[in-house]
Amino acid sequence: MEPLLIEGTAKTPTVKFDAKEGVVEIKGRSIPENSIEFYKPLVEWLEKYGESPLALTQVNVQLEYFNTSSSKCILDVFKKLEMIHKGPNEVIINWHYEEDDEDMLEAGEDYESIIRVPFKMIEIVD
Amino acid sequence: MTFDVNEYYSKLNGDDVLIAYKGNVTSELISNVLEVVEARMDDYSEDSKIRKKVYNVLVESLQNLYHHIDALPPELQKEFDEKFGILVVSRIKDQYRISTGNFVEQEKVAQLKNKIDKINSMSKDELKDMYKFILNHQRLSEKGGGGLGLVDIARKTGNPLSYKFHQYNDDFSFFNLDVFIDYKA
Numbered sequence: 001m002e003p004l005l006i007e008g009t010a011k012t013p014t015v016k017f018d019a020k021e022g023v024v025e026i027k028g029r030s031i032p033e034n035s036i037e038f039y040k041p042l043v044e045w046l047e048k049y050g051e052s053p054l055a056l057t058q059v060n061v062q063l064e065y066f067n068t069s070s071s072k073c074i075l076d077v078f079k080k081l082e083m084i085h086k087g088p089n090e091v092i093i094n095w096h097y098e099e100d101d102e103d104m105l106e107a108g109e110d111y112e113s114i115i116r117v118p119f120k121m122i123e124i125v126d
Numbered sequence: 127m128t129f130d131v132n133e134y135y136s137k138l139n140g141d142d143v144l145i146a147y148k149g150n151v152t153s154e155l156i157s158n159v160l161e162v163v164e165a166r167m168d169d170y171s172e173d174s175k176i177r178k179k180v181y182n183v184l185v186e187s188l189q190n191l192y193h194h195i196d197a198l199p200p201e202l203q204k205e206f207d208e209k210f211g212i213l214v215v216s217r218i219k220d221q222y223r224i225s226t227g228n229f230v231e232q233e234k235v236a237q238l239k240n241k242i243d244k245i246n247s248m249s250k251d252e253l254k255d256m257y258k259f260i261l262n263h264q265r266l267s268e269k270g271g272g273g274l275g276l277v278d279i280a281r282k283t284g285n286p287l288s289y290k291f292h293q294y295n296d297d298f299s300f301f302n303l304d305v306f307i308d309y310k311a
Contacts, residue, residue, distance in 0.1 A: 010157060031160075031185050033153050033192055065178070067185050068274035071261055100175045103182065103282055110254070114262055 004045045012038050013063065017045050022054030024081070027062045030070040039073035046080035053089045057081070062096035062124070063104070071107070078115045085117045096122045129292040129300050131202075134227070135212055144215040150207035151195060151228075156188045163215055170217065176309045180222050183279050183305055184215065187224050190275045193267075195228045199298045202229075222307040230301045235291050238301065245276055246286045253281045283307050 001019040008014035013028035024046070032038055049057075059081060066074065078093065085091040093115075095108035105121060112119040135148050144166040145159055163184055167177045191211040198210055212227035230238065248256065257277050264273055280287055288304040 010161075031189075033156070033189055065182060065185065067182075067189060068278050069189065071274065072265075075261060098174070101178060102175075103179065106254075110258055110261070114258060 001049060004041060006041075015042060017042070017049070019049050019054075022057045023060070024057060025060045025062075026074075026077075027060070029064050030066040030074070032067075032069065035067070035070040035073045039070070039076065043073075043076050043080055046077065046084075050080060050084045053084045053087075055089055057084060057089065057091045059091060059093040060096065061093065061108075064098075066107075075111065075114065078111055078117065082115050082117050091117050092120060093117055094120045094122050096124055098124050099126070129294045131206075131212070131227075131300065134292075134300075134302075135214075142217045144217060146214045148212045149210065151188070151191045151209045151211040151213075153192070156185075156192060159188060159213065160184065172309065176222075176307065179282055179307050180215075180224075183282055183307055184224055186275045186279050187226050187303070187305060188213065191226050191228055193275075194230075196231050196234070196298075198229055199294060217309075220308060220310045222309060224305045224307070225302065226305075227300060227302045229294065229298050230291075232297055232299055235299050235301075239289075239291065242276065242287050242289055245280045248280075250281070250284070253277060257281060279305055 003019065004015060004017035006012070006015035008028040011029060011032045013026050013030045016023070016025040018024075026042075061074075081091045081093065093111075095111070097104035097108060108119060108121055131148075135146075145162050147155070147159065149155075160181065164177075164181065167180060172180075191213070192209070195209045195211055198206055198208070202210075210228065212225070214225045216223050216225075245253070257274060260274050260277065276287065283305060285306045285308070288306070290302045291299040292302065293299050
């Protein structure tokens with residue numbers, strides 16, 4: 001399965017989904033006015049990956065900013081991962097936040113309470 | 127006397143202003159405003175925690191405008207752009223203030239007012255629950271709006287949303303929203 005690679009912009013994150021490594025990464029800023037279009041290929045890729053995932057899928061989310069339009073699409077991404085985790089395979093979501101960014105930590109905790117996948121909160125220290 | 131947009135704008139534009147804008151609210155405009163405000167906060171050597179909060183809240187405020195601006199009263203359509211809005215970001219004593227303004231159709235006023243009053247009456251935990259409920263149960267509109275913007279702003283600032291509806295005529299009101307972010311503990 002081909003990896004999904006998207007270069008980041010001022011309003012959209014860098015995406016690196018790699019089926020061979022079982023690594024799913026979203027990094028940077030996610031603040032487009034309409035996020036549906038941007039996240040559609042991500043959700044579709046995960047749907048396909050879910051047909052034969054690795055035993056362990058590591059998810060790294062490291063967002064500096066995300067808007068409320070993106071927050072729903074990120075939930076859709078996590079719901080796909082939840083489907084994979086429901087099967088015999090494991091998924092871990094590593095939620096990165098900068099050390100003083102309580103809002104970003106809280107956002108991660110919101111997702112953790114909705115999605116049945118283990119989360120690891122990782123503080124980034126300068 | 128009817129409400130005067132230009133007079134209102136110049137009154138706002140008097141404090142320590144990071145950016146003041148009136149005109150078409152487009153995706154490009156939003157990018158430009160964010161860039162300017164980020165650079166201006168660097169000038170103030172603002173704490174990164176505050177900087178992030180202001181940036182986040184500004185994104186939501188601008189995108190709220192972008193998604194919800196109604197058509198203009200017909201007699202103003204020559205003077206102003208189609209997606210006309212006002213934005214003023216200022217640094218006042220102890221707080222950043224993000225003021226936005228746009229025309230709304232009279233029939234939408236009551237609903238918007240009820241929504242804001244409800245948000246303002248909620249505790250931090252209630253806002254968190256409301257945010258999670260909308261996140262999990264409401265679909266995005268075609269334009270990408272999710273009905274979460276105001277709840278998110280209230281949650282992040284911890285301050286009430288201050289608003290006014292200035293009646294313009296029988297069909298339109300001018301909606302002004304002031305959002306405050308504390309920068310001193």
